[in-house]
Amino acid sequence: MIAITGATGQLGRLVLAQLLKTVPADQLVAVVRDSSKAANFAERGVSVRVAAYGDRAALAKAFEGVERVLLISSNELGQRVAQHVSAIEAAKDAGVKQLAYTSVLRADTSTLSVAKEHLETEQALIASGLPYVLLRNGWYTENYLRSLPGVLANGALVGCAGSGRIASAACQDYAEAAAVVLTAPLESGRIYELAGDDAFSLADLAAEISRQTGKQIPYQDLSEPAYVELLLKVGMPQVYAELIADSDRGAAAGDLFDDSRTLSTLIDRPTTPIAETIKMALAR
Ligand SMILES: NC(=O)c1ccc[n+]([C@@H]2O[C@H](COP(=O)([O-])OP(=O)(O)OC[C@H]3O[C@@H](n4cnc5c(N)ncnc54)[C@H](OP(=O)(O)O)[C@@H]3O)[C@@H](O)[C@H]2O)c1
Structure with missing residues (x-):
């Protein structure tokens, strides 16, 4: 079992x-x-x-x-x-x-x-x-799309990730990887570094949202403290505001980038492109 x-x-x-x-x-x-x-x-x-x-x-x-x-x-x-x-x-x-x-x-x-x-x-x-x-x-692409209604209402994607490249994948991709591991022959001591095939910056993400919605959504890069302050202002609890800003800081430092393609190898298909996850989020 x-x-x-x-x-x-x-x-x-x-x-x-x-x-x-x-x-x-x-x-x-x-x-x-x-x-x-x-x-x-x-x-x-x-x-x-x-x-x-x-x-x-x-x-x-x-x-x-x-x-x-x-x-x-x-x-x-x-x-x-x-x-x-x-x-x-x-x-x-x-x-x-x-x-x-x-x-x-x-x-x-x-x-x-x-x-x-x-x-x-x-x-x-x-x-x-x-x-x-x-x-x-690695990062779930969905993390960036929960705030999509706010992004569209405000006309900008805001963050503090600079030009950091993010190799996120859809939750479904990580779920399939887990299912593969759970049904493969038993192994021990194995470490899988899992991330998406394609990496993007938050400016790229904003450009893709703009393309799909037909609206001009620029990416606005703030300093980490300024981003925390903004998140607090819109009502986010301190602990989450700090966590989100920290993940952008980490993205800028390369923590969310990986090009090993271990995930797509494990699930035997390319990971879900961000364009597809954005399309699904917009359709909801
Ligand atoms: N890589 C990423 O980008 C990323 C992003 C977000 C989170 N994460 C991590 O990945 C995990 C899974 O992601 P997710 O999106 O599935 O998160 P999620 O939807 O928040 O699910 C967390 C699960 O943990 C359960 N849980 C929390 N506290 C519990 C407790 N005290 N006892 C028993 N169950 C408890 C929750 O139960 P309920 O269903 O009852 O609430 C829920 O089923 C997260 O918990 C977090 O550690 C990773």
């Missing part, structure tokens, strides 16, 4: 949907904190088990009979290492044979502030002795 934590999140849903194409539903476990959000998976025959990150006993119960776990990183910044460690320990308690963890691109050298918790989790996983795979996911 294969268990997916964070199964009701954006990535988790896509991974489960992908696995359901080739794996019998009764071999899949959705580990969730709120079972009402997983009704669609239960209807399809997936076993839905409730366990919050941090609750080692509940997680160990959720992993009973499970051979492989995909530990999708938590979104609760600052609490993630303890939460992930509880899942790793629970997987050991349950006799899991492989744990794959969704980390961040080049977690060991990245200057991104989010990389710290990922690296500490990686180190805990390696120290645990559990057979592991690290799925070091």
